[in-house]
Amino acid sequence: MSNKILKVDNISYSVKGEAGRISILKNISFDVEKHKGLGISGESGSGKTTLGRLIAGILKPSEGRIIFNSSGGFNTKKAKRIQILFQNNGEILNPFRKISDIVDEAISINSGKKDIKEKRIALFNSLNFSKELWNRKGFELSGGEQQRAALARLLAVKPELLILDEPFSAQDPESQLNFLNLFNKIKAEFNITLICIAHNLRILRKLCDEIIIIYKGELVEQGKTEEIFNAPRHPYTKFLLNAEDYNLTYEELKTSF
Amino acid sequence: MLSVSFKSIKIKYKNQDRVLLHDIIFQLTENKINVILGKNGTGKSTLIKALTCLLDERFYSITGSVLLDKEDLLLMSLPELLHIRRTKIRYVFQDAINSFDPLKKTGFYFREFGNDQNINSLINDFLLPEKEKLFRLYPYEISGGMAQRLLLILALLANPDVLILDEPTSGIDTPVTNLILLRLREFVKNSKKSVLLVTQDLEIAKNAGERISFLSGGTLSPFYDAKEFFETQRISEAVDFISAYNQLL
Numbered sequence A: 001m002s003n004k005i006l007k008v009d010n011i012s013y014s015v016k017g018e019a020g021r022i023s024i025l026k027n028i029s030f031d032v033e034k035h036k037g038l039g040i041s042g043e044s045g046s047g048k049t050t051l052g053r054l055i056a057g058i059l060k061p062s063e064g065r066i067i068f069n070s071s072g073g074f075n076t077k078k079a080k081r082i083q084i085l086f087q088n089n090g091e092i093l094n095p096f097r098k099i100s101d102i103v104d105e106a107i108s109i110n111s112g113k114k115d116i117k118e119k120r121i122a123l124f125n126s127l128n129f130s131k132e133l134w135n136r137k138g139f140e141l142s143g144g145e146q147q148r149a150a151l152a153r154l155l156a157v158k159p160e161l162l163i164l165d166e167p168f169s170a171q172d173p174e175s176q177l178n179f180l181n182l183f184n185k186i187k188a189e190f191n192i193t194l195i196c197i198a199h200n201l202r203i204l205r206k207l208c209d210e211i212i213i214i215y216k217g218e219l220v221e222q223g224k225t226e227e228i229f230n231a232p233r234h235p236y237t238k239f240l241l242n243a244e245d246y247n248l249t250y251e252e253l254k255t256s257f
Numbered sequence B: 001m002l003s004v005s006f007k008s009i010k011i012k013y014k015n016q017d018r019v020l021l022h023d024i025i026f027q028l029t030e031n032k033i034n035v036i037l038g039k040n041g042t043g044k045s046t047l048i049k050a051l052t053c054l055l056d057e058r059f060y061s062i063t064g065s066v067l068l069d070k071e072d073l074l075l076m077s078l079p080e081l082l083h084i085r086r087t088k089i090r091y092v093f094q095d096a097i098n099s100f101d102p103l104k105k106t107g108f109y110f111r112e113f114g115n116d117q118n119i120n121s122l123i124n125d126f127l128l129p130e131k132e133k134l135f136r137l138y139p140y141e142i143s144g145g146m147a148q149r150l151l152l153i154l155a156l157l158a159n160p161d162v163l164i165l166d167e168p169t170s171g172i173d174t175p176v177t178n179l180i181l182l183r184l185r186e187f188v189k190n191s192k193k194s195v196l197l198v199t200q201d202l203e204i205a206k207n208a209g210e211r212i213s214f215l216s217g218g219t220l221s222p223f224y225d226a227k228e229f230f231e232t233q234r235i236s237e238a239v240d241f242i243s244a245y246n247q248l249l
Helices: A048-056 A099-111 A116-126 A143-155 A173-189 A201-207 A225-230 A235-243 A250-254 B044-051 B078-087 B106-113 B117-125 B144-157 B174-187 B202-208 B226-231 B236-248
Strands: A004-017 A020-033 A037-041 A063-070 A073-075 A082-085 A161-165 A193-197 A210-215 A218-224 B002-013 B016-027 B033-038 B060-068 B089-092 B162-166 B194-199 B211-216
Touching: A004 A048, A020 A048, A020 A063, A020 A193, A020 A210, A020 A218, A037 A048, A037 A201, A048 A082, A048 A161, A048 A193, A082 A143, A099 A116, A099 A143, A116 A143, A116 A173, A143 A173, A173 A193, A173 A201, A173 B236, A193 A201, A201 A225, A201 B236, A210 A225, A210 A235, A218 A225, A218 A235, A235 B174, A250 B174, B002 B044, B016 B044, B033 B044, B033 B202, B044 B060, B044 B162, B044 B194, B078 B089, B089 B144, B106 B117, B106 B144, B117 B144, B144 B174, B162 B174, B174 B194, B174 B202, B194 B202, B202 B226, B202 B236, B211 B226, B211 B236
Parallel strands: A037 A193, A037 A210, A082 A161, A161 A193, B033 B194, B033 B211, B089 B162, B162 B194
Antiparallel strands: A004 A020, A004 A063, A063 A073, A210 A218, B002 B016, B002 B060
């Protein structure tokens, strides 16, 4: 287990509804190896984001457990070393604070006040976060710039596991490619484990070593990226791959809704 | 038939007029899905809003003409424009969920169509839950993909001549996009109908676009058919865009 950073052990998650509990995720188990990239895919509403939030410790599973194996040893409670990049980065950047202040604060939380400026500059440089943006405030940045700023803030605390929630949606192909290259660079340079949630399977192929597919709250397929693409076993995975070509007929679509 | 000729679209900024878009001339081809591609922030949404004067005239000034069956929309009064937006030109905007009033159930929007038999068949076509269940939902209870489909149904019920969609794939999963495409293809088969779709998603442009043009540097390229657009690299501004897409494949 020492090469595993995360063990998701038979977790379920449900919420209270008008008529009893509504199940969001059911009996999900998987492991994540250190320094690897795991992709989580599935249709909207399948529970991908909920799973990300459970791993980050923002939500508590109704059943089962999530074990995080940080460099300090196994710990089920203090999962400090997990950071999550939300879909909407406005959520984590204070719109009225300077980006450099936000990042400085995060650096000092992690490693004290020493050499803050040097660390910040090194961090910004490795993220290609251009200099004229350093002193801008959250609201003065475009969506893509906010995403880079948010990443700087997340990486400032030196996480061991970074969760990306739909980091490519609402971006044009050029920015998608830029971010893809950036994430691959971060993975290598910061010695980090990545979990990427995305409905776009093609992009996951370029970033992840393994992929799991969630369908209606259940894990239906798990495997090495190439296996999933070349020899998908579950009908839903096949369906998703076909859907990427936008060529499905009404009858085929009907089976999955 | 929609025929557009914008000399310029300007915005007032710190007491100066800034040109956002200029020299945009195109005609929508009937019975086709017409696609305008462009990167983030090139003015795609501004362009489609300008077509029926949806831009706030306190801040924007438009010179040119938008002819729908030989009548200039830019010269129309507000009641005339409202009529056009209700019957002839319908929009489905980005982030569909924000088009709904959070305090009204979805059934509210279907009242004006009474017992139109098309409602049931459209709900069926779009693979939504049955009417009794669907019409009792509030916007916070539906997903983005459902909101998108509901807006499309509402647009189609009005039987417009022109259907305009803004980034129909952003935040929507591929099966829903698939379904929407099927319906759009069917829609343009009917006489005199056309679709205008603006997007940054090359995948949908490639699959849906029968006529494609590229918006960059404030102006619009001519429309090409999909094969020509992707293979001949006619438009130099789009070369990087297409190559980034190919690298992602």
